Amino acid sequence: MDSAMQTNEMAMKSNGNSYPIVLVHGFMGWGRNEVLGLKYWGGLTDYEQELSSSGYRAYTATVGPVSSNWDRACELYAYLKGGTVDYGHAHSTQKGHSRYGRTYPGLYPEWGNLTTEGKVNKIHLVAHSMGGQTVRTLVQLLKEGSEEERNATPSQLSSLFAGGKSWVHSVTTIASPHDGTTLADGINIFGDFAKNLVASLASFTGAGEKLIYDFKLDQWGLNRKSGESLTDYTNRVFNSAIWNSTNDLANWDLSTDGARVLNQWVKAQSDVYYFSYSTCATVPSILTSNELPHVIYMTPLLYPFGRFIGSYTRNEQGRVMIDDSWKPNDGVVNTISQNGPKVWSSDKIVNYNGVPQIGKWNSMPSLDTIDHMDACGIGTNALTLSWYKGLAEKLSQLTISN
Numbered sequence: 001m002d003s004a005m006q007t008n009e010m011a012m013k014s015n016g017n018s019y020p021i022v023l024v025h026g027f028m029g030w031g032r033n034e035v036l037g038l039k040y041w042g043g044l045t046d047y048e049q050e051l052s053s054s055g056y057r058a059y060t061a062t063v064g065p066v067s068s069n070w071d072r073a074c075e076l077y078a079y080l081k082g083g084t085v086d087y088g089h090a091h092s093t094q095k096g097h098s099r100y101g102r103t104y105p106g107l108y109p110e111w112g113n114l115t116t117e118g119k120v121n122k123i124h125l126v127a128h129s130m131g132g133q134t135v136r137t138l139v140q141l142l143k144e145g146s147e148e149e150r151n152a153t154p155s156q157l158s159s160l161f162a163g164g165k166s167w168v169h170s171v172t173t174i175a176s177p178h179d180g181t182t183l184a185d186g187i188n189i190f191g192d193f194a195k196n197l198v199a200s201l202a203s204f205t206g207a208g209e210k211l212i213y214d215f216k217l218d219q220w221g222l223n224r225k226s227g228e229s230l231t232d233y234t235n236r237v238f239n240s241a242i243w244n245s246t247n248d249l250a251n252w253d254l255s256t257d258g259a260r261v262l263n264q265w266v267k268a269q270s271d272v273y274y275f276s277y278s279t280c281a282t283v284p285s286i287l288t289s290n291e292l293p294h295v296i297y298m299t300p301l302l303y304p305f306g307r308f309i310g311s312y313t314r315n316e317q318g319r320v321m322i323d324d325s326w327k328p329n330d331g332v333v334n335t336i337s338q339n340g341p342k343v344w345s346s347d348k349i350v351n352y353n354g355v356p357q358i359g360k361w362n363s364m365p366s367l368d369t370i371d372h373m374d375a376c377g378i379g380t381n382a383l384t385l386s387w388y389k390g391l392a393e394k395l396s397q398l399t400i401s402n
Contacts, residue, residue, distance in 0.1 A: 016397040019122045019169050020057035020108060022080065023048060025376070026129025026176075027250050028197050031062035034212045036205040041128075042377040042385065050385050056392035059107045063134065064216040066194065066237075068248045069262060071219065072130075073137040075101060077160045080123070082106020086158035087219060088149040095248040097219040112167045122169040124395045128376040129333065130254060132176025132276075133262060136341075139168050140266045170273035170395055174383075175330055175375040178276070178345075179337040180259030182312045182322055183305055184251055193305065193332075198234055200301060217242075256320040256343070263345035270359040273398055275352070277364045278338035279330040281371035282310050291327040297369045299379050302331030306371075309334055332372035339363040356398065 025040045032039065032048070041047040041060060051058035061079050063072040071087055078085040078101070085101030092099040110121050125135040145163025159165075177184075183193070202211040209229045215222060215237050222240060224233045242249065252258040268274055281298040282291035291310030293303045309329040314322040320343055328335040340349040340361030352362040373379045377388070 017122075017169060017400050018057070018396065019124055020059060021051065021124045021126055021392055021395065022108070023058060023060045024063070024076065024125060024127040024131035024135050025061070025065070026127070026131045027254060028065045028194055029062075029128075029131070030065065030201075030213060032060050034214060035201050036207050036211065038201070038205055038378075040376060040378070043379075043382065045377065045385055047377055047385060047388050051388060051392055054389055054392075056389070056396065058392070061107065062216075066215060066250045067217065067219075068250060069130070069133045069137045069253045071248065072134040073141055074158070074160065075216070076134060076138050077141075077158075078102075079104045080107050081111055082109045086160070088146065088152070088158065088161060089156075090146075090148045090152035092219070093152075095246055097248070098221075101218050102216075112165060119400065120167060122167055124170045124172070125168055126172045126174070126391070126395075127176060128174050129176055129372065130250060132171075132173030132178060133253060133259070133266075135168075135171050135173070136178075136266050136268075137262070139171060139269055139272060142167055143269045166271050168269075168272055169400075170275065170398055172275040172277070172391065172395070173338070174277045175279040175333055175338055175370075175372055176276065177254055177259060177333045177337045178339075178341040179263070179334075179343045180256035180320070181254055181329075181333045181337060182256060182309050182314075182326060183332060184254040184258075185256055185314070185322075186308060186312055187305075188251075195234060195238065196301065198230070202230060256322065256337075259337075259341075260320055260344045263341040263343055263347075266341075267345070268341075268347040268359055268361065271401060273356050273358050274340070274347075274361045275356070275364055276339045276349075276361050277367060277375075278335050279333075279367045279370040279372065279375050280328050280335040281330050281369065281374075282306055282328050285310075289324050289327075291329065293331065294369070297374075297381055298331050298371045299373055302371055302373070306331040330370065330372040330375070335366070358401075 023041050029040050039046050048058045048060045063075040074087050075085050084103040113121050127135045142165040146161040149161035211230050281294050283294050285292050293306035310327045326334045341347045349361040352364050356362050374382045
């Protein structure tokens with residue numbers, strides 16, 4: 001460790017904390033060794049590496065890009081701590097997939113262990129898009145576990161489902177669909193949005209059919225075969241029967257009805273700091289009550305989706321009411337959905353005033369020229385490395401309670 005990093009670490013320890021930051025990707029995200037080195041966090045700039053070299057330990061997690069938040073939370077736990085992914089006996093039996101997934105060495109195996117001073121090694125979770133729902137689910141399971149899983153397998157229970165773990169110091173969500181996105185309500189996000197994204201990544205990197213992209217659907221038996229082309233693999237995944245036979249996938253959790261169900265049991269924990277950043281890249285139409293993509297600030301790839309969200313309303317009995325307040329968006333997620341869980345949620349949301357409140361959602365000032373991909377550092381108006389360094393500094397100043 002160089003002297004600058006040591007000085008930074010010492011400063012953090014005396015004033016706040018030196019917990020590492022774990023970056024968690026959203027729907028259709030990818031790992032550091034996929035997509036020919038194009039980083040999900042930073043694009044052509046490696047935000048993880050740059051944060052770490054500036055004295056803020058940072059790690060990039062990888063989970064199933066189209067899996068449900070439950071499955072992703074189980075994967076995130078194993079990916080960080082090390083071991084084999086255990087989706088739970090009760091859950092996997094009910095949903096109809098394998099109980100166990102991949103085995104990982106552990107990105108941060110000492111996570112949750114006690115230091116020599118008797119303190120818990122905690123982490124800061126920083127999540128983009130669906131990753132926000134995923135990290136909330138992980139924190140819920142860490143703290144309260146799963147009674148259903150405890151009853152189903154008392155003798156071979158994953159430690160994730162036991163509960164009682166205060167292992168997370170803060171959760172930061174950026175452009176996250178806490179109340180879902182109407183994009184998932186109105187279009188086939190796996191057909192229209194996901195296929196477009198994979199094709200765009202293949203052409204942007206110049207990799208074409210050789211693009212390394214892994215859907216990580218091992219629990220459903222959908223692994224990429226040796227020598228299988230990207231198109232064939234993608235088509236096999238999207239043509240699978242699972243999309244119409246289960247709600248244990250991202251398309252349900254990202255819908256407003258699915259998010260509402262998640263919000264019922266996933267709650268803000270009293271010992272965790274929560275921060276939410278909302279993004280928007282649309283402007284009101286002059287002629288109608290709709291929102292239109294901002295021609296400068298929204299990536300053209302997102303125009304059709306931004307237009308759809310910006311014109312969608314719904315008033316159906318038994319479903320989430322979608323009125324004009326849902327129209328402003330970042331091209332993928334309704335802005336109103338991003339400041340924290342509200343629909344069927346008991347979580348408290350407060351406007352951040354410079355002093356963070358623990359156990360509540362601190363809603364940060366809105367990022368009104370940032371589209372959905374800009375938010376993780378990819379795009380013409382991307383959130384810069386200096387913005388992420390500022391966030392890391394803010395997190396390092398949060399006092400340690402235990």
